[in-house]
Amino acid sequence: DGGITQSPKYLFRKEGQNVTLSCEQNLNHDAMYWYRQDPGQGLRLIYYSQIVNDFQKGDIAEGYSVSREKKESFPLTVTSAQKNPTAFYLCASSPGQGAKNYGYTFGSGTRLTVV
């Protein structure tokens, strides 16, 4: 069953703590993305990666970090520098150049709450 798997589904973070959200895909997609979803604000881009070992900041990258060591994996770390991390985080992937289908495939999301 091909798709994107995000884990955990729910995550609680204490003040000053770093946490890492997992995103794994078996779709052989080149590009991967992290979005943050807040009520009434839609989806905002945090980081994206077009190929392995390369990634770029999105619109709200401050307080977050990523890595892309494998094509299948694109973990997101929410650092203590992110002052308001409570949100729903969505990972997505899309095929690379030459693909006929350009749509994103989303994971099921991780809901992060600061306690």
Next chain:
Amino acid sequence: GENVEQHPSTLSVQEGDSAVIKCTYSDSASNYFPWYKQELGKRPQLIIDIRSNVGEKKDQRIAVTLNKTAKHFSLHITETQPEDSAVYFCAASSGFRTGFQKLVFGTGTRLLVSP
């Protein structure tokens, strides 16, 4: 950068009525416009998309229209059903020809279809 505005933020219709959601974009280079449906607590799913070389696309009860001159595109749902109730997001991207999509999303429209 690209900016996408979406209206209305909420839309209530009676079952069987039509629903229209409108989006405008700012970057004239944008050439790919997908629409996503997100049911409560679930991942966004692509329902229809349109590319800049097409003015209209239909898929059963769903249609999307694109006006490149005015830089706006719309989602039309006919004969609405209660299961159409969800949040709908529009998005825009300029990556169609390169094969890499960096989508900018609208803020979403909550559609409620009453029986």
